[in-house]
Amino acid sequence: PGDAIVKLSKTTICGTDLHILKGDVPSCEPGRILGHEGVGVVHEVGEGVSTLxxxxxxxxxCISSCGQCEYCRRGMYSHCKTGGWILGxxxxxTQAEYVRTPHAQTSLYRIPAGLDEAALVMLSDILPTG
Incomplete structure (x- = not known):
């Protein structure tokens, strides 16, 4: 109920994806669609999503956060008890046509129309990491 389906228009590859392909991330099972960065259009929202x-x-x-657990309340979203780095x-x-995004209200950010999506996709992970 708190998820959204997003049709991706831009995504990118992260160094983390390369670590997965090398076999350095045991939590990622073989066959997983990779990617945790993206820009797109909301296709559908769950019944519990009211802000999108x-x-x-x-x-x-790149980090999914519930916004309610002790870690999220402390601003430590990557440690979210039901989120964190789960996409890819x-x-x-996100390296797909559509992606299911958990905790949509606190993990998706509305963007104004007309902005450069190729630049915006960098805000998903690459720029904050740098």
Whole structure:
């Protein structure tokens, strides 16, 4: 109920994806669709999502966060008890046409129309990591 399906328009490859392909990330099972960075359009939202709707342009955060657990309340989103780095690691990621995004209300960020999506996709992980 708290998830959204996003149709991706831009995604990218991260160094982490290369570590997965090398076999350095045991939590990522073989056959997993990789990717944790993306920009796209909300295709569908779960019944528990009230802040987003189909047609919204969004940035997909590389970190999924519930916004409610003790770690999220402390601003430590990567340690979220039901989120963290799950896209392209524990569930299928953004290197696909569509991606299921858990915790949509706290893991997707609405973007204004007309902005350069190729630049925006860098905000998903690459720029904050740098």
């Amino acid at each position: 709707k189909a047609g919204d342009h969004v940035l997909v955060s 690691n524990r569930i299928d990621g």
